[in-house]
Amino acid sequence: MAIDVERNDGAAVVTVNRPEAMNALDVEHAEALRDRLAELAQDADARVVVLTGAGEKAFIAGADIKYMQSLGVLEARRWGELGHACGELLETMPKPTIAAINGFALGGGCELALACDLRLASANARLGQPEINLGILPGWGGSLRLARTTTLGFAKELVLTGRQVDAAEALDRGLVNAVCEPGDLRERTLELCRALTAKSPLALAYAKEAVNLSLQGEHGANLAAEARLFAMLFASEDQQEGMAAFAEKRQPEFRGR
């Protein structure tokens, strides 16, 4: 299958499986990725969603350049929107999303990693927005999300020069959250999944929604939204359980209610 979904306890690991093309996304793979992400967004058994690439060389080496070569203006617009749909699902689905960056994350690949909540990279990863070398720009959200995740100055440097960075520099710049040896990436990712699935899924969903507001809209309205999200959690059993467990000096057992 083009896009594999593997379950590991409460985590769903989504793998772009096209290693012969460095996991570059053509229409078939991009549509399948969007559809799998849409299913997982609704699936209560998937408490955390991981995006990764098949093989040891690439996470996703971008949108398929050979496919894009002959696109007209309207087709290019639809292609941009298809990538945006994938990014928006990763960014807004009510559960944490993690990019496990196991190699090249270039162009659209880096952009989809940026749409995830957390990014773990193997030491051999390389990230960048080389679109400028093709006479185009990052059209899957990268021109905005790279600056939001790092700094405006760094984003402009990568987008305007097309320079790629290694994992160490990506970590230094806040482009990824952590770096590990390539052989450890899967276990480190699953470890993070286990840490997240031990939390209240309700609190995770609302916390993600609140943090997503931080760089958009009007500050006062966002604070009001945060107050509403905070208050709503006090209707949950998980809030009762979390605070009772603290008082009773034990680990909480959250049930997502």
Ligand code: HXC
């Ligand atoms: C199509 C790709 C591809 C891509 C790799 N391949 N990246 N095909 N689109 N983005 C294919 C190669 O053509 C080749 O196929 C095979 O994968 C192996 O790649 P090699 O180049 O032989 O491997 P290597 O020398 O190790 O170099 C790896 C690489 C390089 C550094 C990742 O392939 C590369 O620079 N790829 C392009 C990266 C890029 O520019 N991405 C941004 C795309 S634009 P064959 O059949 O020849 O063996 C984009 C826009 C998003 O993403 C927004 C759209 C709206």
